[in-house]
Amino acid sequence: MIENELKLLANKIRRHAIKMTSIGGSSHVGSILSIADILAVLYGAVLNFKPNQPDWPDRDRFILSKGHAGAGVYAALAESGFFSVDILKTHYQNGSNLSGHVSHKGIPGVEFSTGSLGHGLPVTAGMALAAKIDKKNHHFFVLMSDGECNEGSNWEAIMFASHHRLNNLTAIIDRNMLQSIHSTEETLELEPFAEKWKSFGWDVIEVDGHHCKNLFDELTKDRISNNKPLCIIANTTKGKGVSFMENKVLWHYRSPKGDEFDNAIKELE
Amino acid sequence: MRDSFIQSLISIAKKDKDLVLLTADLGFVIFDEFESMFPGQYFNVGVAEQNLTSIASGLALEGKKVFTYSLGNFPTLRCLEQIRNDACYHNLNVNIVASGGGFSYGQLGMSHHATEDISIMRALPNVTVVVPSNPWEAEQATQELYKSEGVGYLRLDKTNGVQKNLDSIFKIGKSISIQNGDDVCFIVCGGIINEVINSAKSLKEAGVSSEIISMHTIKPLDEKILAKVSKKYKLVVSVEEGNVLGGLGSAISEFCMESGHIPQKFMKIGLKDTYSSIVGDQAYLRSKYQMDANYITEAILRKLSI
Numbered sequence: 001m002i003e004n005e006l007k008l009l010a011n012k013i014r015r016h017a018i019k020m021t022s023i024g025g026s027s028h029v030g031s032i033l034s035i036a037d038i039l040a041v042l043y044g045a046v047l048n049f050k051p052n053q054p055d056w057p058d059r060d061r062f063i064l065s066k067g068h069a070g071a072g073v074y075a076a077l078a079e080s081g082f083f084s085v086d087i088l089k090t091h092y093q094n095g096s097n098l099s100g101h102v103s104h105k106g107i108p109g110v111e112f113s114t115g116s117l118g119h120g121l122p123v124t125a126g127m128a129l130a131a132k133i134d135k136k137n138h139h140f141f142v143l144m145s146d147g148e149c150n151e152g153s154n155w156e157a158i159m160f161a162s163h164h165r166l167n168n169l170t171a172i173i174d175r176n177m178l179q180s181i182h183s184t185e186e187t188l189e190l191e192p193f194a195e196k197w198k199s200f201g202w203d204v205i206e207v208d209g210h211h212c213k214n215l216f217d218e219l220t221k222d223r224i225s226n227n228k229p230l231c232i233i234a235n236t237t238k239g240k241g242v243s244f245m246e247n248k249v250l251w252h253y254r255s256p257k258g259d260e261f262d263n264a265i266k267e268l269e
Numbered sequence: 270m271r272d273s274f275i276q277s278l279i280s281i282a283k284k285d286k287d288l289v290l291l292t293a294d295l296g297f298v299i300f301d302e303f304e305s306m307f308p309g310q311y312f313n314v315g316v317a318e319q320n321l322t323s324i325a326s327g328l329a330l331e332g333k334k335v336f337t338y339s340l341g342n343f344p345t346l347r348c349l350e351q352i353r354n355d356a357c358y359h360n361l362n363v364n365i366v367a368s369g370g371g372f373s374y375g376q377l378g379m380s381h382h383a384t385e386d387i388s389i390m391r392a393l394p395n396v397t398v399v400v401p402s403n404p405w406e407a408e409q410a411t412q413e414l415y416k417s418e419g420v421g422y423l424r425l426d427k428t429n430g431v432q433k434n435l436d437s438i439f440k441i442g443k444s445i446s447i448q449n450g451d452d453v454c455f456i457v458c459g460g461i462i463n464e465v466i467n468s469a470k471s472l473k474e475a476g477v478s479s480e481i482i483s484m485h486t487i488k489p490l491d492e493k494i495l496a497k498v499s500k501k502y503k504l505v506v507s508v509e510e511g512n513v514l515g516g517l518g519s520a521i522s523e524f525c526m527e528s529g530h531i532p533q534k535f536m537k538i539g540l541k542d543t544y545s546s547i548v549g550d551q552a553y554l555r556s557k558y559q560m561d562a563n564y565i566t567e568a569i570l571r572k573l574s575i
Contacts, residue, residue: 104359112330116354122320123355126327133289133309133333153351156320164312 006212009079010040011268014241016075016088018264021255024092026100030239030251032072034176034209035143038234041215042141043076051081054108060138061127063112065120066145066174070102073110082109118151120144121171125157128169128229141219143172147179150188155200161229162201169229170219171202174209176238178249197231209234242267270425270460271368273404275299277411278336282307288415289328293321293339296368300338318343322351322363329361334415338366341374341383345390345422356420357395364414364421365390370400370459371510372545372554373427379544383424387458388515390422391488397421397441398487400458400509400517402430406485409439417441426510428460428551430483444491450478453569454502456495458484458517461510464555467562468569475570490520496530504572505532510560513539536572538565 017032042062049059064073071091078085090096097106101115114120124142131138148154161169175193177183184190194204203226207218218232238252239245242264245256256264279302282288290303294316304311314321318339325335337344344365345352356363367383374381391398397417401407407425414421437445444456448469455465462483469479480498484491498505507518518537525531540558547557555561559568 113354113358116350118319119323119351119355122323122351123327123330125320126324126329127331128327129312129324130328130331130333134331153319153323156315156317157323160314160317160320160324 003213006040006044006216009044010037010212011241012079013039013072013075015265015268016078017071018242018256018261018268020071020075020088020091022257022261023089025255026071026092027253027255028068028071028100029256030245030248031066031069031145033240033242033245034236034238035069035072035174036241037210037212038143038172038174038215039072039076041212041219043080045216046219047141048138049080049109051109054082058136058138061111061124061140063114063120063124063142064102065114065142066117066148067101067114070100071098073102074098074107077107077109080109083107117145117148118153121154122157122160125161125166125169128161128166129164131168132164132166138168140169141172142169143174145179146173146175146177146184146190146193147187149173149190158197158200158202165227166229167223167227170232171229172232172234174236175233176236178238178247178252180252181249194233201228202231203228204231204233206233206235209236210240270401270404270407270429271299273408274366274411274423274425275303277408279303279306281412281415282310285334286310287333289333289335291321291325291335291337293318293337293343295339295343318347319351322348322365323355325363326351326355326359326361329356329363330359334362336364336366338368341367341369341381342386343367345386349389352420353393357393360395360419362418364423366423366425368425370424370426371461372551375549375551375554379546382545384511384540384544385515386424387487387509387511387517388519391520392515393420395419396488399441399485400424400487401426401485402457402459402462402483403432404429405432406439406483410485413439413441424459426460428463430460430462431466442486442489442491444494445483445485446480447483448479448481450480452477452502452573453479453504453506454498455479455481455506455508456484456498456517456521457481457508458487459510461508461555461560464560464562464565465508468565471562471566472569475575477569477573477575484517487517487520490524492524492528495521495524496528499525499530499532502532504534504536504569506536506538506565506569508538508560508565510555511539512542513537514542534572536568538568
């Protein structure tokens with residue numbers, strides 16, 4: 001793992017995110033910036049895949065459950081060679097396949113379409129169960145938002161995954177503390193968050209979600225012997241990398257235009 | 270019907286290790302045989318229908334052929350968005366099986382009356398909707414849905430309709446005529462076909478002869494037969510144990526209106542856009558809500574002005 005390369009990839013994803021949300025006028029730029037480092041580490045160093053053979057059976061699976069940050073995945077896939085970076089320009093435009101919430105249709109590398117919250121983890125648990133049945137060794141990663149943990153369907157899957165000892169499953173939580181209107185704690189208290197997951201039978205690790213090396217270390221540690229699914233609570237900053245977007249709910253909705261766009265790109269140079 | 274479904278599934282699982290059966294904690298005892306024969310292909314996901322459907326979708330994404338099972342509205346309405354977004358949008362081989370169609374569990378109350386499921390499920394793209402009228406159709410439908418691409422919905426009834434023509438062939442989207450006639454044509458789905466068979470007997474005594482067609486597949490609909498019967502009969506009657514809005518009768522009406530194959534007279538028998546709060550077994554509630562043989566007979570005679 002070359003840390004600098006990952007930082008560079010994260011930066012590219014951020015720049016794509018600013019451009020894509022600006023050109024198409026889409027929302028959720030803050031949510032994408034929040035997970036850019038996680039995506040860079042996953043696609044740059046952790047996931048085992050073949051861009052020219054997206055359905056290679058032994059690939060690791062990655063599912064973005066917070067589908068509203070789909071532009072980040074499109075950018076990571078393009079930068080990883082699944083399709084041309086030029087296609088990113090079509091994001092959110094009439095006739096494009098790149099919808100505001102991540103969709104698999106016509107886009108190589110997207111494992112699963114999401115957009116409504118609380119679907120990613122249960123589906124990934126089903127996929128991980130299939131691999132257990134077939135005694136396959138590839139790994140399953142799902143990236144969720146913290147606010148998304150309000151959805152009861154997740155807790156059904158959290159119980160299911162530990163009950164079936166799905167140690168081939170890693171849930172990464174983008175713990176940026178903000179959701180649609182207010183903070184997660186003002187909306188529907190998640191804390192003590194780690195303890196909740198632990199009490200449901202998961203291993204839980206907390207990590208700085210913008211520290212590529214630490215993320216890489218935690219995502220690649222061999223935990224297969226302990227028979228538990230893993231939850232990585234990645235502490236992040238919504239809007240990370242663009243000072244005026246950081247920790248602002250506004251950037252869950254607003255798309256950067258004019259000076260905002262120029263300044264955001266400048267900060268990411 | 271339920272037993273035929275399970276036996277059919279066992280015969281599939283004997284040949285296909287990728288078949289997986291999931292239940293959301295319902296089906297006491299009935300899955301014991303399946304579980305003991307195929308322990309790695311049976312999972313009780315707990316009382317968690319959203320998870321039931323999403324786990325099924327995840328399994329199917331990885332190449333499994335999955336059947337989900339629960340009662341009444343639980344495997345459909347309780348997890349409708351999981352069916353739509355996870356299973357249907359990805360066009361997965363997930364077959365949803367609901368035991369207790371219509372008023373099968375009448376006395377258990379409104380929560381257990383599956384009376385809008387046909388209408389709602391047929392509105393989803395990539396879903397095949399099958400409502401067998403007897404155990405043989407249920408067994409055949411299980412086999413066919415297993416083989417077919419995309420999502421299937423199999424609605425099983427507590428009452429078993431009589432299987433009359435034992436040499437018929439079951440095909441998804443191809444209806445089965447179980448009795449020929451000249452005046453009225455019944456198009457029916459589900460175990461309520463027994464009420465129709467009884468009604469047809471009474472009608473015969475009144476000088477009205479009727480054909481009875483089991484339209485076991487609501488989607489895709491057997492349009493060929495509809496085009497034929499709409500010309501031939503004075504009256505076409507749809508019969509279903511569910512809301513008349515959006516169900517079998519609606520599907521027939523839509524086809525007839527759009528294609529121009531419009532019958533002289535048409536009537537929908539079913540639940541008239543209401544819920545039941547009255548306690549009663551299936552037969553009682555059919556009678557209460559104007560779907561039993563007596564009501565059907567009277568309504569037809571009125572319609573024909575006899």
